[in-house]
Amino acid sequence: MQQRKRLTLANLASQLNVHSSTISRAMNPKTRHLISDEVVERILKAAAGLDFQPNRIASSLRTRRSHTIGVVLPDITNPLFPPILLGIEKVLTDNGYVALVANAGSDGVHQRFVVDQMLARQVDGLILATVTRGDPVLALCLTDGIPVVAVNRTEAQGKVPDVVCDDSIGMRLAVDHLIDLGHRHIAHITGPQKLSTGRLRKQGFIAAMKHHGLKTYMVQADAYTREGGQSACAAILQQFPEVTAIAAGNDLIALGCYDVLRAAKRVCPEDISLVGYNDMPLADMLAPALTTIRVPRHEMGANAARLLLDQIHGVKNGTIHIVLAPELVVRGSTAPPRQVAEAPAKQLRRR
Numbered sequence: 001m002q003q004r005k006r007l008t009l010a011n012l013a014s015q016l017n018v019h020s021s022t023i024s025r026a027m028n029p030k031t032r033h034l035i036s037d038e039v040v041e042r043i044l045k046a047a048a049g050l051d052f053q054p055n056r057i058a059s060s061l062r063t064r065r066s067h068t069i070g071v072v073l074p075d076i077t078n079p080l081f082p083p084i085l086l087g088i089e090k091v092l093t094d095n096g097y098v099a100l101v102a103n104a105g106s107d108g109v110h111q112r113f114v115v116d117q118m119l120a121r122q123v124d125g126l127i128l129a130t131v132t133r134g135d136p137v138l139a140l141c142l143t144d145g146i147p148v149v150a151v152n153r154t155e156a157q158g159k160v161p162d163v164v165c166d167d168s169i170g171m172r173l174a175v176d177h178l179i180d181l182g183h184r185h186i187a188h189i190t191g192p193q194k195l196s197t198g199r200l201r202k203q204g205f206i207a208a209m210k211h212h213g214l215k216t217y218m219v220q221a222d223a224y225t226r227e228g229g230q231s232a233c234a235a236i237l238q239q240f241p242e243v244t245a246i247a248a249g250n251d252l253i254a255l256g257c258y259d260v261l262r263a264a265k266r267v268c269p270e271d272i273s274l275v276g277y278n279d280m281p282l283a284d285m286l287a288p289a290l291t292t293i294r295v296p297r298h299e300m301g302a303n304a305a306r307l308l309l310d311q312i313h314g315v316k317n318g319t320i321h322i323v324l325a326p327e328l329v330v331r332g333s334t335a336p337p338r339q340v341a342e343a344p345a346k347q348l349r350r351r
Contacts, residue, residue, distance in 0.1 A: 016046055021331060023047075028096050028322045057121055067097045069308060070118035072111065072137075076103040078224065078252065079280035080297060081129060087301025088127060092278035095309055096133065097124070104130055106223070109215040119146065125308045131155050131162075132194045132315050147311040151304040154196045154321070161311070163322040167197050170293040173205030174247045174275040177291070177328055179212055182336045183245040183273060187217035189232040189257070191224050191249035201249055221253050229256020237264055244272060244337040251276035251283055251292055254333075258286065269335035279329055288332030296324045 012244030013020040018039070025031040026043040069092055073081050079305040089099050100123055104114040105144055111130055115137050118126065131154065138155055141148040150162035152341045171188070178186050178328035188205040191198030202218070209216045221228035229248060233256060236243055248254035254276035261268050268274050268288060276283060303322050310317055 002066075012043075012047065012050065015050075016043060018266045023242060028343045052146070066122040066124055068100050068121070068123045069097055069305070070115070071099045072104045072114060072126060072128050072130050073101065074104060074106055074130045075224070076101075080152070080250070080278045080295070081206060081281075083281075083297035084129065084301035084304075087298040087303075088151075088305045089301075090298075091302050091305035091309070097309070105263065106130075108132075112140070115140070124312050125149075127151055127304050127308055129153065131196070131259075133196075145281040147308055151300060151306045152197065156196055158319055158321065161262045161307045161317075161320045161322075162306065163300050164196070165295045165300065165326050166323050167200035168204035168207070170277060170295070171201040171247060172208040173288075173326060173328040174277070174293055175205060175208035175212075177246045178247065178273060178275065178334065179208075179214075181273065181334060184214055185217065185240070185242045186214070186245045186247060187219065187236045187240055187243045188247045189229060189249050189253050190218055190235070191222045191253070192222070193220065197224075198249060205247060221249055221256075224250045224252055226252050226256040226259070230260050231252035231348075233257040237266070245274070245334070246272060249277060250348040251278045251280040251290065254290055254292070255286075265272075266327040268337060269333050273334040273337070275334060282336070284331060286333070291331045291334040292329050294329045296326075297346070320334070 009020050009023050013023050022035060022039065023043055025034050026040045027047065029243070032040055073080070085099070085101065092099055095300065100118060102114045102118065104111040110247065115126065126141060127149050128138065129151050131150040131249045132268065133156065135155055138148065138160065142159060148160050150160055152164060154162045154164050159350055175186060186209065188202065190202045193199055193202070205218070206216055217236065219232045219239070221232040229252060232253065233246065236246065246257055248257055254274055257274055258268065261272060266272055274290070276290045279292045279294035283292055307320055
């Protein structure tokens with residue numbers, strides 16, 4: 001069967017009796033405003049009817065731009081990341097770019113492989129949600145002059161622009177909420193300390209407990225996963241039986257805590273209150289609904305995309321560190337500890 005000949009930009013321009021540059025502007029959302037609405041409508045209608053698609057490869061050779069951005073995630077199954085990705089894609093789409101998304105895991109060798117493959121495909125820049133302390137992938141980007149922005153995590157040395165939540169303040173909100181309820185024996189399940197999120201949330205917990213003059217109970221989870229939460233929560237129940245509340249490093253860790261508490265026949269929140277972190281989708285559907293720290297995920301992704309496009313287009317903003325404010329969301333997984341909750345009833349009986 002004879003292959004259909006591809007309609008070129010020059011062919012379309014000739015059919016519509018306009019210059020080829022006018023076609024290019026109409027097909028690009030960033031430059032569409034430069035020509036009249038009537039001409040744009042006529043070109044887009046004709047392009048759709050004739051199944052015309054711009055030759056992106058030829059365009060990238062001329063402009064040295066692919067209008068593709070690499071987005072590297074550490075765990076695509078973590079509910080934190082899809083809303084961040086949606087924020088990224090919204091800004092990229094509005095500016096005529098598309099995201100090339102990859103799940104790179106936590107292994108540094110595989111992350112380097114993923115980034116190398118993206119660069120081989122001529123992405124114009126990278127948004128990394130995988131940044132760790134002394135990150136070799138980040139070092140590669142800086143050495144080679146690749147536009148890069150970190151999101152959710154920071155490399156903490158101010159070498160690249162980043163967009164993060166104030167994790168230290170977020171954990172302080174969690175601790176203050178538990179203390180206001182009457183808890184005094186509060187444990188923290190920390191995230192991995194090679195990650196800025198794990199370090200900063202731990203620092204916030206320690207600072208809050210110190211401010212209130214309370215002892216710190218801490219166990220580190222191997223990863224921000226349900227399984228990591230299960231192991232850490234089991235260790236807390238064994239090592240610190242006096243604990244009445246747990247501030248988890250993230251919602252997936254908190255999910256593991258639900259499993260362990262249920263298996264140990266410990267009722268949440270009557271026996272142990274639980275606070276998560278991130279406010280993942282469906283956290284309000286857990287039983288009991290999870291009290292957590294809400295992170296502005298969509299806003300985080302949108303800001304990261306804007307910072308990267310500024311770099312690509314030569315906007316001189318310097319190295320920008322955007323810190324977004326967290327929010328405490330109180331639900332059913334937190335309540336006063338038994339001894340505090342029962343005290344008013346005892347006082348009433350005495351009367």
